[in-house]
Amino acid sequence: MNNEQNKIPQATAKRLPLYYRFINNLHLQGKLRVSSKELSEAVKVDSATIRRDFSYFGALGKKGYGYNVEYLLKFFRKTLDQDEVTKVSLIGVGNLGTAFLNYNFMKNNNTKIEMGFDASTEKVGKEIGGVPVHHIDELEAKLEDTTVAILTVPSSEAQNIAERLVKAGILGILNFTPARITVPDHVRVHHIDLAVELQSLVYFLKHYPLDEEETE
Amino acid sequence: MNNEQNKIPQATAKRLPLYYRFINNLHLQGKLRVSSKELSEAVKVDSATIRRDFSYFGALGKKGYGYNVEYLLKFFRKTLDQDEVTKVSLIGVGNLGTAFLNYNFMKNNNTKIEMGFDASTEKVGKEIGGVPVHHIDELEAKLEDTTVAILTVPSSEAQNIAERLVKAGILGILNFTPARITVPDHVRVHHIDLAVELQSLVYFLKHYPLDEEETE
DNA sequence: GAGGGAATGTGAAACAAGTCACGACTTCTT
DNA sequence: AAGAAGTCGTGACTTGTTTCACATTCCCTC
Ligand SMILES: NC(=O)c1ccc[n+]([C@@H]2O[C@H](COP(=O)([O-])OP(=O)(O)OC[C@H]3O[C@@H](n4cnc5c(N)ncnc54)[C@H](O)[C@@H]3O)[C@@H](O)[C@H]2O)c1
Ligand SMILES: NC(=O)c1ccc[n+]([C@@H]2O[C@H](COP(=O)([O-])OP(=O)(O)OC[C@H]3O[C@@H](n4cnc5c(N)ncnc54)[C@H](O)[C@@H]3O)[C@@H](O)[C@H]2O)c1
Numbered sequence: 001m002n003n004e005q006n007k008i009p010q011a012t013a014k015r016l017p018l019y020y021r022f023i024n025n026l027h028l029q030g031k032l033r034v035s036s037k038e039l040s041e042a043v044k045v046d047s048a049t050i051r052r053d054f055s056y057f058g059a060l061g062k063k064g065y066g067y068n069v070e071y072l073l074k075f076f077r078k079t080l081d082q083d084e085v086t087k088v089s090l091i092g093v094g095n096l097g098t099a100f101l102n103y104n105f106m107k108n109n110n111t112k113i114e115m116g117f118d119a120s121t122e123k124v125g126k127e128i129g130g131v132p133v134h135h136i137d138e139l140e141a142k143l144e145d146t147t148v149a150i151l152t153v154p155s156s157e158a159q160n161i162a163e164r165l166v167k168a169g170i171l172g173i174l175n176f177t178p179a180r181i182t183v184p185d186h187v188r189v190h191h192i193d194l195a196v197e198l199q200s201l202v203y204f205l206k207h208y209p210l211d212e213e214e215t216e
Numbered sequence: 217m218n219n220e221q222n223k224i225p226q227a228t229a230k231r232l233p234l235y236y237r238f239i240n241n242l243h244l245q246g247k248l249r250v251s252s253k254e255l256s257e258a259v260k261v262d263s264a265t266i267r268r269d270f271s272y273f274g275a276l277g278k279k280g281y282g283y284n285v286e287y288l289l290k291f292f293r294k295t296l297d298q299d300e301v302t303k304v305s306l307i308g309v310g311n312l313g314t315a316f317l318n319y320n321f322m323k324n325n326n327t328k329i330e331m332g333f334d335a336s337t338e339k340v341g342k343e344i345g346g347v348p349v350h351h352i353d354e355l356e357a358k359l360e361d362t363t364v365a366i367l368t369v370p371s372s373e374a375q376n377i378a379e380r381l382v383k384a385g386i387l388g389i390l391n392f393t394p395a396r397i398t399v400p401d402h403v404r405v406h407h408i409d410l411a412v413e414l415q416s417l418v419y420f421l422k423h424y425p426l427d428e429e430e431t432e
Numbered sequence: 433g434a435g436g437g438a439a440t441g442t443g444a445a446a447c448a449a450g451t452c453a454c455g456a457c458t459t460c461t462t
Numbered sequence: 463a464a465g466a467a468g469t470c471g472t473g474a475c476t477t478g479t480t481t482c483a484c485a486t487t488c489c490c491t492c
Binding site: 035036037047051052054055059060061062063064065066067 | 467470472
Binding site: 014 | 229233234257258259302312315319326327366394406411413415
């Protein structure tokens, strides 16, 4: 499963979904070819970086021509497993959780939130954005074959719930709580700490006032 | 304003708010001292990295002892300007925007969302989480001294609104839309692309199955 | 007030990512 | 059919970040 691909830099891997989305847009617009320069303007990534990123997968383009949009799209669809849907659960149907359920990431995406869990009887039994909300006590019973969880519970609950998720066989957690959770090595956690993002933006504004420099 | 501090690596700067939050927790728990090792376990950052990060600010600790929690807290409070509140506006009071208004990042934070803007008459005039929602037509008139904006409008509106924000004097944008917006060089944009985050987590799970390796 | 133990601060090395710049090849034009 | 223009793929370089490892320093106990 991670054959030749396991030499792809993490930084590159993180950009792949972004590339995919823009290539998809181009395809929908009927564009037939695209250069790294054009793509660069659209996604705000240096064109040399884009060429380098693509080159990890072999020669996807043609010199003097650019990249064939349809070919690129097919290639990334395969590479990003766009054809198999990953089932996701969401724990904590509060402010943030509800927003995610309503959105559900299905635009052009291979992930689907299949169910939510919450402790509050107000939430349990409802359907939000077409997603059923179960009681947290049923976590282990219902989770089954979802391998990814979105964690939007109060931070005091985060570690506790994370442990239950791990026991239930979850392999990846997208953690929106400010708590830094501890999990076994085989589980991957990505933290998205919105308060930190906001604070660090403010810090950069104050201490790195970019005046004619780089945008990012 | 960016005196000695302007040599601090960006990677370090991004971790500062995180450190601050945990040091604050320790202080609330009544802890008097802390070692880089302990801190490392709490924030999941290598202890050498923590020491290196702190060392950019001079010698904050004592060899053989560790760091004095109160001293550290005071130091970071000053460094992160925790005593002056940065005013923030939020554009697009939909699913995500509403969640942010209800939360408002004020836990132990120097940022406050002062007002929201939306195009829908359903939203305008309301107060959500104590924050008044104005009509988008009033953007230029009301913005005044907010320097940071959170962008949670539909992606098709993002570029357009961003341009208006820039004209109105905004310096930093936290962009939650999937659109990559174009702004002048003096404006800083941080993209938080939740769909990409989820997709890239899935990609990592499939292609970098960590079995006894690093957690991240 | 001397010795042991602990943890910092930091050179130096290792690693990772981004950028430059150019040869090679493709397509387009005339 | 040949030359011009365009764009890729990549070796070499640059920049940025993390990690190692240890001499140094400070606390604390006896
Ligand atoms: N809302 C935001 O804008 C925002 C921003 C940054 C971070 N966060 C973080 O995201 C998390 C969720 O925030 P929120 O604003 O949605 O909070 P919230 O209080 O609105 O939602 C939390 C939900 O979790 C449920 N819950 C509580 N204990 C539970 C348990 N043991 N098992 C299952 N469900 C449980 C509650 O019933 C509630 O519905 C928090 O950790 C918060 O710090 C939120
Ligand atoms: N909700 C999520 O979980 C989620 C996840 C990932 C990305 N996003 C992105 O975040 C953005 C917002 O998502 P959402 O789910 O909150 O959408 P939403 O449709 O619920 O909210 C958008 C809000 O913007 C308002 N709006 C529309 N045009 C406007 C204008 N010109 N000026 C001011 N306000 C305007 C609408 O009235 C609405 O209230 C979208 O770009 C979406 O792609 C959302």
